Amino acid sequence: MTDAAAGGGVNPTLRGVLPILTVLLAIVVIWYGAAVWMNAPWVRDQAARAETLLTTGDLIRQTLTLERPVLPAPHQVAAGLWEGIAGQKITSKRSLVWHGWVTLSATLAGFAIGTVAGILLAVGIVHNRAMDQSVMPWAVASQTVPILAIAPMVIVVFASAGITSLLPKAIIAAWLSFFPVLVGMVKGLRTPDAMQLDLMHSWNASRAQQFWRLRLPSSLPYLFASLKVAIAAALVGTIVGELPAGATAGLGARLLSGSYYGQTVQIWSALFAAAILAAVLVMLIGALERMTLRRMGLAR
Amino acid sequence: MQVARRSETAIAAKSISLTFPTADGPVHALKDISLAINRGDFVSFIGPSGCGKTTFLRTIAALETPTGGTLSVNGMTPDAARKARAYGYVFQAPGLYPWRTIAGNISLPLEIMGFSRSDRAQRIARVLDLVDLTGFGGKYPWQLSGGMQQRASIARALAFDADILLMDEPFGALDEIVRDRLNEALLDLWKKTGKTIGFVTHSIPEAVYLSTKIVVMSPRPGRITRVIDSPLPRERPLEIRDTPEFIALAQQVREGLREGHSYD
Amino acid sequence: MQVARRSETAIAAKSISLTFPTADGPVHALKDISLAINRGDFVSFIGPSGCGKTTFLRTIAALETPTGGTLSVNGMTPDAARKARAYGYVFQAPGLYPWRTIAGNISLPLEIMGFSRSDRAQRIARVLDLVDLTGFGGKYPWQLSGGMQQRASIARALAFDADILLMDEPFGALDEIVRDRLNEALLDLWKKTGKTIGFVTHSIPEAVYLSTKIVVMSPRPGRITRVIDSPLPRERPLEIRDTPEFIALAQQVREGLREGHSYD
Amino acid sequence: QELTLQLKWVTQAQFAGYYVAKDKGFYEEEGLDVTILPGGPDIAPTQVLAGGGADVIVEWMPAALAAREKGLPLVNIAQPFKSSGMMLTCLKESGIADPKTDFKGKTLGVWFSGNEYPFLSWMSQLGLSTEGGPDGVTVLKQGFNVDPLLQKQAACISTMTYNEYGQVLDAGIAPEDLVTFKYEDQGVATLEDGLYVLESTLEDKAKVTDLVRFVRASMKGWKYAEENPEEAAQIVLDNDETGAQTLDHQVRMVTEIGKLTAGSNGVLDEADYQRTVDTLMAGGSDPVISKAPEGAFTHVITDRAFD
Amino acid sequence: MSALPIIAVWLGALALNTWLARFDTRATRLAVALIFGATILILWELAVRLYAIPAVILPAPSQIGASVAANTAILWTDFVQTILKGALTGWLIGAAAAIATAIAIDRSPFLQRGLLPIGNFVAALPIVGIAPILVMWFGFDWQSKAAVVVVMVFFPILVNMVAGLAATDPMQRDLMATWAAPYGASLWKLRLPAAMPFLFNGLKITTTLALIGAIVAEFFGSPTKGMGFRISTAVGRLDLPLVWAEILVAAIAGSLFYGIVALIEKKVTFWHPSQRRQRG
Ligand SMILES: Nc1ncnc2c1ncn2[C@@H]1O[C@H](COP(=O)(O)OP(=O)(O)OP(=O)(O)O)[C@@H](O)[C@H]1O
Ligand SMILES: Nc1ncnc2c1ncn2[C@@H]1O[C@H](COP(=O)(O)OP(=O)(O)OP(=O)(O)O)[C@@H](O)[C@H]1O
Ligand SMILES: Cc1ncc(C[n+]2csc(CCO)c2C)c(N)n1
Ligand SMILES: [Mg+2]
């Protein structure tokens, strides 16, 4: 009944996918153009070095099939991705699924730690004046510490304590992801308007009751916006943490080792795998957001 | 017994003043307000818009701190009274929580005060019926009309048994008939429970019909210009509004009000 | 001339119905509403809370689309009329923009409609005076009392010359004296400009005093139960309220209202 | 006995000897359980050692001596690499033929993180400022790969004979189009890839015995790798967790590395040591070490190992 | 046993701060933040000394202070290179691009459905992956660092801005509709002001991201100046006090940057409940 009214004749799935496809198509076209343009100098140089003549057709063909392109063509990246995802046993060291899983597990652990820490700190800041005045400036300062600089130290310190693998990476991920949650939550928890607070006040609601029944619900829109940023940040943190862990497993290690050996396509495949991962995670949070807000009657 | 030992004065205000600092100078919202309200009084506040009625009600409920004077409620500070959950407050705007249904909104203070689940359900049903919203418990605030929202917020304040009921223009958005009904219901409740009620209204007949004491205020700065004690009996059928006493009283209030209106 | 060529009927509703789909089934807010409002009419809508007054007003202003029936405004669709800036709307709640001062809020529609700076300043001063808020132009909404906010929002709708003025309980939060004053001012404006006015109120005297046509509605689903054309002259001093015609008319409205109240 | 070795760089044939020794069971034969930690651009092995994350590290001598001056008492216990593999690789078209005259005004890619010292001392020998300008050279901190040369962002970049140079060739540039300057030939070579431990480790009798065994097994690994480049490359590949390497590249690397380890039986040649110290002391306005170090190496381990 | 002085200092500072926080004046607010910081520094110094942590792992604050004093010229050059040129430029460009995109997306449901998921995707590309690529594209100098920052700050600002543009009150939107406000007017006068609290949320989060991005990008190639360059070379030389001196500069610069944005936020969104002193 409602669907019929909203559908307006067009297939709803199509309506959702069509814009994405359009934008995607535009990007691919631009990308191909850029690939030709950016790889052309190298192809021309090579031709000059070999003293051969280059037709436009040759130029385009060669720019799109280079082994070490400045910018790989979409089909090269797609092939690299396909090869990495479907072309390997998922337990193989060359499988992007395997590396992706290594990264994902640390990301989720870090995200969980970071979110909990961010929320707890925000609650403290909103409810405790001493914390409000002392924690925030230092939380900000903590984020300006270049993680890539201290990541090795974190890894070293943990390694000397015999802790390797997931936890150090997760800590770095948490370090990056707690901050957006903190900032968003502080704002969100302070969002209820005066009247809503006054009501609570007049009922002499305890701080816990005020928190659970007013501040938390009204902070959710802010929280979800922050969580989306935080999970992407956690992924970045994990990947950063994977660099100094030595070139071992994970998308970060994969990225970097691709970079050592100038394997552009490998870099881009790893990059896309990471981005797909991030996009999926962000979309999951978006779905959670819609679900929650609908259940709360806030989605109108 | 508890009740007997407590002082007869429920609310005692002595030279209360309240100033809001704003960017372009201080606003004197209340000035030198002194008033004694007895336990079980039904006090109406009437006065032109912006004269400080809301501010005074908020001060009583410890939502605003006076910048001068002293105020005691049930022999305690307003804040102590608040902590003792002495207040039920109906704000001028409905102030419903948008993420809770109507029933959820009414349930909220009950949850906070620790009423049992079954008790809550029963009370919700009772007050929803009282304000004629039975059947709307499952709706969200934005699915209701303005008057229905206002009624829901009244129901919320009536659901728990606060000692002192503070109502800021609760019936402003309601039609005459519903208003009459709710007026009767409120009087009934008041008589049965002996609550102390502070009530802001713009309707002179409403003020006269309900109150034992009518406080007329005037603005800039907010002062009390008259305090009129009602000679009407506690038992008040709707028809009392046609009696000469009633009409005389209303006239008295109207005059007080007119005095305060600076621009007349 | 433009005016002469346009139809005499300003608003024509034919069998309008409107249903809100909600989680627990559809809500029939309006059912089979037919009504013709002439250019220059002052129409009051009265009816119990939740009967669909706001919904009907919103439908006229193209803020809600009817699920059945046809509606034309100035011979166009409501949406075309909206685009032609035919409406001034006062909502049931003030709806002021918190980041703008009172003057800024009144200025906003004027800016949007491209009034010059000096014209704006003049109009702002005029309407602020009209609603007795001179001196409060520089304050922010949260620094005003409830009634003052409501008056500011009335001022905002009066500042530009909309052809059709739709007012949803504009005077609900105001005291009798201010209300009388604003009633007179509104009548004055109406007489001078020949605007078409749609006005929701809960006060029977107010409806009778102001209107050329009184529409009584009843709820669940929202229907029109009576349309009463007022025999009162256009010229209406406040004292007209004590005439027998007036009282008879009021009684008629009261009866219509009572009929609609399902729970009586 | 457990022992942890921290490498200077990622898993690659540069460390073939250690991986071979582990895979072929040479360590096991000596009764050792060796853990090999790969390094990376952000890992300072000296720091890992100081933090207790490793017992032995593979490090370049300039960095090790600099750390020693900073108060971290590193000691070289063995030197499997005889000669340096570092060089500067330039595009011929940039017009550079002779370092003495042609570097002026050019942009050069240099590795930092402790690897810049030989370069700096070379430039100071040439009398070139490294602050840019028409009479000096502009220095770039080179990343992890050879892109700056391919993209012509630099006239010359740092390369290792065994790795980056090969990558330049792989990218499609012919050797004829390149000019290379080996640090060995320019007289500024410093010792690379030595094994270092903390002084305190050497005071522990049991540890010393382990180290002796470790060095002996490692050298056995190195010699095996020299003789069996294909197999060694495959072993390295098997140990690479990222799955990024290709066999061809690693085979070439083993071969090139073989040329560097060829002249060494693991014992540090004091003449090489002295030359390294001299080069570092000569370095520009900002000498790496200010005074000749004492006790920065020991022959105790190698003496016992190869006796 | 040796933890005793540490616990004592910590408890003392906690008590002092809790007491001070009650006054809530400008001076005590500052004092509380400073005492908190000082406490951390003292604890740090104590820990380094008591547990004899080697300086190459973690230098003591006193050593870091000495290094700052000895290297002011270097620190200033690096600050200009990385923060003023790299981070600030990139942040401004990135913020402008994100705001513009959010508005474009907000206007067109088609773009919203098409661009947002892809925008999520593109912007989620991890810096460590794009930094080498952008260095390859934009050269070694600060331009490539700014480019990295643009990519890093884009997504958080976009997400917040889109949420903000959607956060208007229904009645406020209806009012605009009754005035037949054209798109531009309702954007300028309703949606943008209403979006400001959210936008500043994004802007604040990204101030620190911008610094991280600019510094980290220098690890992948840089001229011989800049904070990231200095940090990586100093680690190689085991000059940890210099590393921490740079980190200190980054922290101070970042806090200032954040503080300035927060101050502007206070001015711009004075009307938002979170900024207003609550009634009562
Ligand atoms: N968005 C909505 N979703 C669902 N139901 C709605 C919605 N808006 C209004 N209603 C329902 O429509 C009916 C009419 O509402 P409306 O606001 O028009 O009443 P009203 O006559 O203005 O009442 P009041 O005098 O109390 O303002 C009510 O029963 C209300 O619950
Ligand atoms: N937060 C505030 N900041 C500044 N001034 C304020 C504030 N709150 C109220 N005021 C001012 O105090 C005065 C009294 O306001 P109050 O809300 O008590 O009026 P009221 O009597 O309830 O009016 P109404 O009948 O319109 O609701 C008004 O002039 C108002 O402008
Ligand atoms: C950041 C950084 N850049 C370069 C080197 C120099 N380096 C030492 S060993 C090695 C491997 C050669 O394939 C390289 C490149 C380094 N240590 N760290
Ligand atoms: Mg009020």
Ligand SMILES: [Mg+2]
């Ligand atoms: Mg209504």
